[in-house]
Amino acid sequence: MLHRFKTLVLFILGFALPWHGAITVFGPDLARFWKEALLGVLLITTILSLCYDIKTLSAAKLRERFLNRPVLLWGILFLSWGLVLVLLNQDLHTALVAYRYLGLGVFALLLGLLMWKTTFQSVKNGHHFGLDFFHKFCTGLTFGVFTGTIFGLWAKFAGGHAVLALWYSNTISSWVPGQTIPLYHQVGDFIRVQGASSGPVEYSHLAVLGLWYVLFFKSVSGLQRTEMRTFIGLFLITGIWQSGSRAALLGAFILLVAKLYFVTKPKWPSFNFKWTVDKAAAALLVVIVLTGMAKFTLSKAVLGDIELLNKNVVRISDIDHLTRPIEAFKVALENPVTGVLGAFGPAARAKNLKENNIDYAPIAESVPFDIAAQMGFVGLLLWLGFIGFVFLQSATWLRVLIVCFTPLMLLATIFDMTPVSISFYLILGLGLGLPRVQEATLKDHPSVFNLKRLAFKRYTQQVWPWVEVDQKNYVAQELAGGGIYLVQLEGAVVATFCLVPKADYTMVYSFYVHPEKQSLGLGAYLLNEVITDAALHLQVLKVNSGAKAFYLSHGFKTTGEDKNHWYLQRLTSE
Secondary structure (H helix, E strand, C coil): CCHHHHHHHHHHHHHHHHHHHHHHHHCHHHHHHHHHHHHHHHHHHHHHHHHHHHHHHHHHHHHHHHHCCHHHHHHHHHHHHHHHHHHHHHCCHHHHHHHHHHHHHHHHHHHHHHHHHHHHHHHHCCCHHHHHHHHHHHHHHHHHHHHHHHHHHHHCCCCCHHHHHHHCCCCCCCCCCCCCCCCCEECCCCCCCCCCCCCCCHHHHHHHHHHHHHHCCCCCCCCCCHHHHHHHHHHHHHHHHHHCCCHHHHHHHHHHHHHHHHHHHCCCCCCCCCCCCHHHHHHHHHHHHHHHHHHHHHHHHHHCCHHHHHHHHHCCCCCHHHHHHHHHHHHHHHHHCCCCCCCHHHHHHHHCCCCCCCCCCCCCCCCCHHHHHHHHHHHHHHHHHHHHHHHHHHHHHHHHHHHHHHHHHHHHHHHHHHHHHHCCCCCCCHHHHEEEEECCHHHHHHHHHHHHHHHHHHHCCCCCCCCCCHHHHHHHHHHHHHCCCEEEEEEEEEEEEEEEECCCCEEEEEEEEEEHHHCCCCHHHHHHHHHHCCCCEEEEECCCCHHHHHHHHCCCCEEEEECCCCEECCCCCC
């Protein structure tokens, strides 16, 4: 029951975040804090789960499970440093507003991490339930931004402005700061679609998150049909284009390139290539240059008029994204340890609006520079360490999202918008339950062999003698032949499997799950979501009746036997 309640709250939260602007405008003043209220509900349910663990686990085990984790430690340090700066600040109200914007996303990530961790460790099929949290939130967010796109396109192209104007006053609003609905974020002749969000930038970055989800997830997302995902993806791209957000367009471009890379990668000739910081920076520079060249080439060669491009396709760049980070950096240099909390962004705007009735505030236009200016270089280092450890422990698709959002973070202070901040960070926190799968090499021999010994030795000994040297040599032969994959959670190896392609099917060998992670749904996830080959064959020892029952429950059928083994196969994945 508690699990269903959490998934429902997460779906509602995800769906409503792209509608935050409409909720703010059309709802009462307190409605703007609905996000914090739902996060509070999730926090309470998570605390209840932690209380259960405290009753059943020793203090040492709790420390090992929860506190001795880099992501948790760095996140707590970042939030604690921010709280210290709040207490040191003479303008407590402004400091608290700034702390809310800077820290809410980090809090959401830690909450998401604790949600799946407590579920994974506390209940049967916990890994399955933890991933259910992730997919319910992402599915809600995707459909929320999809319906918000319909709302925004209706407002721009189907006369929706006139209808909305009846509900809207001429007073300054957080939805469209200092403007009324008919202006609707108009830049020159270009009207920027903002969906149902608080602005076009907020909407477009939420749309990038939705696009990422429909591109890289399908099996358990509620978006199983390829046609449905394709339609929603194209619709979101249209909305991003009409938002006029250049950063979001770049994010969509990066996601499409990444998708193309993973689709075509199996067809590429194999070659050894490793990414380094300088190579990644060079690639990013090339993407930015080519994007700019394509914009102006399209203008001159196809449209023949750069103003026509600016009106109908996308806005032309300005220099604010260069000058504003420099100003923020100067503030950081003047206060390198503590920064000036509340000097930039929504907190400064709220203060200026209250004291001077002017809807203006300096904006850093870059997340790292914003953090450095408001929390000092101490805060920036803590945040970088936090994001770095999240990246190291993330599965491939989460890494794609982080790589996609990195240039977006450098181009704008996107986390000043709480719906974007909550959505991005909560996806990362819940998504840390996604196992990271990578092909093993000879250097991984100790990890692979240790897992085999823990998971398989007790069954082998019932049939043949366990000879340590022979088993080590066998693992080395498997590694040399390739096809062995390591599965990691939070940097720890929790499972391995070996895939050997045959003419009409794939043979599965050495599918081992760490004994402490068995019966939690991890094996089922790997078998159904990672090993996606259509036809699978494998064999299990007859003494391992639990393994046979597991495979039979996931669509396998018995096709034969010998003295020691059962032979099983599955023709299609579930």
